[in-house]
Amino acid sequence: MVRICNYGFDKKVIEEHRDIYGIAYTQNIISGRYKNLIIWYLKENDRRYNQIKKFLEGVSQGSLTKQLRELEDDGIINRTIYPEVPPKVIYGLTEKGKELLPIIDMMEAFGKEHGEQPEEQEN
Amino acid sequence: MVRICNYGFDKKVIEEHRDIYGIAYTQNIISGRYKNLIIWYLKENDRRYNQIKKFLEGVSQGSLTKQLRELEDDGIINRTIYPEVPPKVIYGLTEKGKELLPIIDMMEAFGKEHGEQPEEQEN
DNA sequence: CAGGATCCCTTCCGATACTG
DNA sequence: CAGTATCGGAAGGGATCCTG
Numbered sequence: 205m206v207r208i209c210n211y212g213f214d215k216k217v218i219e220e221h222r223d224i225y226g227i228a229y230t231q232n233i234i235s236g237r238y239k240n241l242i243i244w245y246l247k248e249n250d251r252r253y254n255q256i257k258k259f260l261e262g263v264s265q266g267s268l269t270k271q272l273r274e275l276e277d278d279g280i281i282n283r284t285i286y287p288e289v290p291p292k293v294i295y296g297l298t299e300k301g302k303e304l305l306p307i308i309d310m311m312e313a314f315g316k317e318h319g320e321q322p323e324e325q326e327n
Numbered sequence: 328m329v330r331i332c333n334y335g336f337d338k339k340v341i342e343e344h345r346d347i348y349g350i351a352y353t354q355n356i357i358s359g360r361y362k363n364l365i366i367w368y369l370k371e372n373d374r375r376y377n378q379i380k381k382f383l384e385g386v387s388q389g390s391l392t393k394q395l396r397e398l399e400d401d402g403i404i405n406r407t408i409y410p411e412v413p414p415k416v417i418y419g420l421t422e423k424g425k426e427l428l429p430i431i432d433m434m435e436a437f438g439k440e441h442g443e444q445p446e447e448q449e450n
Numbered sequence: 451c452a453g454g455a456t457c458c459c460t461t462c463c464g465a466t467a468c469t470g
Numbered sequence: 471c472a473g474t475a476t477c478g479g480a481a482g483g484g485a486t487c488c489t490g
Contacts, residue, residue: 226438227363227431235358237463240350253472264464269473279441290471291470300441307437308350310430315349318402318423360483376452387484392453394483413451414490 233278234304236271238263243301244308246281250296280304356401357427359394361386366424367431369404373419403427 234240238260245251245259257268272295275281280301286292297305357363361383368374368382380391395418398404403424409415420428 223435224364224367226435226440226442227367229438229442230434231363240354241347244347244350257472262464264466265473266465266475267463270463285472288471289470291473293472303437303440307430307433310433311353312346312349314426314430315352317349317426319349319352380452385484387486388453389455389485390483408452411451412490414453416452 230304230307233275233280234307236274238268238271239275240308240311242271242275242295243280243297243304244312246295246297246301247305250284250294253293253295256295275301353427353430356398356403357430359397361391361394362398363431363434365394365398365418366403366420366427367435369418369420369424370428373407373417376416376418379418398424 234243241260242256245256251259253268253272256272257263257265260268272281272283276283279298281295282298284294284296286294357366364383365379368379374382376391376395379395380386380388383391395404395406399406402421404418405421407417407419409417
């Protein structure tokens with residue numbers, strides 16, 4: 205089911221143009237200020253909640269938790285809880301989540317090529 | 328320069344993690360409810376304002392115009408005005424914009440693979 | 451036809467306080 | 471440590487009115 209929130213697309217558009225369904229679906233998953241970066245950060249290793257939080261310095265718990273839950277609901281990451289004291293929660297990419305890496309990889313490449321010299325762009 | 332709006336990233340994050348600059352830059356460009364679809368729609372042919380509007384049925388002029396302007400400012404599309412009566416404005420992808428197509432292509436592929444059978448996902 | 455300007459609502463996100 | 475709950479600000483997007 206396609207989320208309507210996250211500035212996604214509603215059924216009408218999707219019904220009319222079946223070929224853009226995939227774009228809308230994927231956009232729904234990765235739209236969110238930190239989602240791409242979370243996925244990117246989990247690329248090499250599984251990480252704990254606070255590691256992710258530290259990596260994204262500035263993010264609030266509320267926002268981070270919400271984004272992690274949404275990614276989990278979408279099957280992009282999985283959450284493993286170790287019932288210790290203090291608690292330990294490990295986040296890692298699912299197989300589905302790993303399939304997003306090439307996309308983010310290309311985003312990084314695009315940005316590296318075009319966004320590196322900001323002041324050299326003619327305004 | 329990285330826009331702070333569009334739920335982008337501020338300088339702090341970017342300075343700290345140079346490797347995620349590209350992701351943030353690209354995300355800034357394509358974040359927006361219709362931007363990916365606009366780029367996708369311009370893939371095959373240049374289009375007029377009203378063609379795009381019709382394709383995205385439901386979008387308001389205000390939103391569409393804003394997204395088109397931002398894409399233009401980011402060098403993704405170019406706008407050609409034909410001073411006729413009634414006026415005619417053609418939008419097309421720049422070379423830089425065409426480089427985004429593989430990314431959107433992969434988004435479509437991902438969505439097609441994972442988002443097609445919504446009710447077969449275990450909840 | 452292709453917008454510009456304005457108003458308003460929704461969603462996203464940060465800040466803070468509190469908990470097992 | 472890893473959250474939950476609540477509040478409020480800011481940005482995105484829709485609706486409407488108006489224009490060259």
